[in-house]
Amino acid sequence: MGASFSQAFPPRPVFTEKNLPDLTGRVYFITGPTSGIGLQLSALLYSKNATVFLVARSRSKLDIAVEMIKSLHPLSKGLLYPLGLDLGSYDSVKASASEFLSKSQRLDVLFHNAGVLAPPKGSENSHGVELQMGVHCLGPYLLTNLLEESLKDTARLPDVGIGETRVVWVGSSGAMLTPKGGVDVEELRNGKFHDHPPTTRYCISKAGEYFLSGKFNRILKDHGILSVVSWIGSFILNMFLHKAIQGAYTELFAGLSPDLNLETLKDIDTWVIPFGRLGKVRPDLVSACKTVVDEQSGNVVEFFAWCDEQLNGYL
Template sequence: MSLRQTLSEFYPPKPTFTDKDLEDLGGKVYLITGGTSGIGFILAKTLYSKNAKVYITSRSAASGEKAISEIKESAASSHGELRYLVMDLGDLQTVVPAVKSFLAQETLLHTVWFNAGVMKVPSGSISKQGYELQWGTNVVGHFVMNKLLMPILLTTAQVAPKGSVRVVWVSSDGHSLLSPKGDGIDWEDITTRKSEGWKGEKGSMTYYGQSKAGNVLLAMELAKRYGNEDIIGVSLNPGHLKTNLQRHSNSALAKRFEGLVLHDPSFGALTELYAGFSDAIGTDNNGVYIIPWGRVGKIRQDIEAGFHHRGTGKKLWEILEKETEEYVLTA
């Protein structure tokens, strides 16, 4: 990953793929985590305007209903459908019933965007199952969803156009700039082993970067495991955006810096749109990493080397399978 790419991710060129490049999505089913605000909300609105059936996840029924009402009002001529699933990715006990509810309603799923996430959480924050909160939310919660959704994705891939069924993991350039050197992950500090008395020794942003490296590795590993069955794995940096991820920032310096580098979230939605629909992504480059506002990019060199030469994607996948087995088997 070059300095040139890093700079271009802060100040990207104009997007080349927008909603105008989308065909009618009538009859297609999509799922977006965290669709009540920010990028996910804008993406849901775009898909719905193209007549898709869109599911969003929400932490409460009230916020889900509010988002759906606002989206419908903005695209009154749409023939699509909107539904919400209540879940908290930081609590696996809420993830499983929400996914089961989705599967009870649908027989197809054309693309899922693992879009929701948390960043800059207070030091020592943990998920319901005892993970560092950013890891538990950004990685573990989405991994469980991925496992539960894979059967319906595989079914859809059998009838959908080749290369169109995708699992999009929203990472960030934090995977490169903030994660531990080597594999992007400190393998001794990702599980529940530190939950008792754990104080967040590395600092919130290092743990955030580690979670984003996890997203990249899982997208690549998914491509490796399911590419032969025509499932496409994608990870991406949506861009530096004005979203709720900054809600834990409170210093004047941080807010001043954010004012200089943050863009409107609509641009980030274009990055996610590109990841979900661009013909530049397919079986030939399965596992690709996308940068703002819709370009093929590169991940950090040591993380890529770890995946190809040290089996880090396989290692992470198997750790998460073992740790979440009880939730997947009881679904």
């Protein structure tokens, strides 16, 4: 009860733009930056002279976001690059990653901020996968794979400390509401996943996102790179309680706070909760993810195999 109350009514953010150093030369890739939390996060980074790639489907909305951010921070010496990306299309993901790599030689933090909530039954990505699973898991999984070498190259730079290069996955407390084990891979294979109510599919896709963060944590930690899940809070349901900037502070903490490092995130039972604190993940999800960390078999290993099957030819 106490933990639930604390997450619904979190203490004030302790890591804000006031704590940020000058970010000249640092590069950030943010999906879903045209409104709300993503827009606020982009503006915070730009205000400190960062180079920010604003990544979304709609070019017109991206152009509006760029002008809005520039008007908020007219003295910034940062750079804003709009970049088209549809997370529901693997071809679009691949093209967007290629365009980014042609424009930037470094990537300090990859923010998987974009998402979709409870679309109508039958909604699918461009490849026939349920839309939320495609946008929250398969698209970001492919994107992270395609940008992995850029992250590693950045982590090796002399001006980058251990743990400063990161991948931030915007999670949800909905992952804690899933059936035991989080993701039933057999349902993904036989199509029964589509039969769940849209909010249930959303929650399961967010559990899958947590598993993917754990996978990349195992892959990247030896390179000094953090992969962390950040739950920004229930802003859709509680907009009267919290402002978008507070959710942006949660992501900012996950992406840039020096309080996060290889030691504080050594256990995969930890994620970032509002508005910039460490919280604990449901034990059975942690146990499922540990089968991956320990390179054993398990349901989560099957989930990764399913992801690889769906992305065959793109990875």
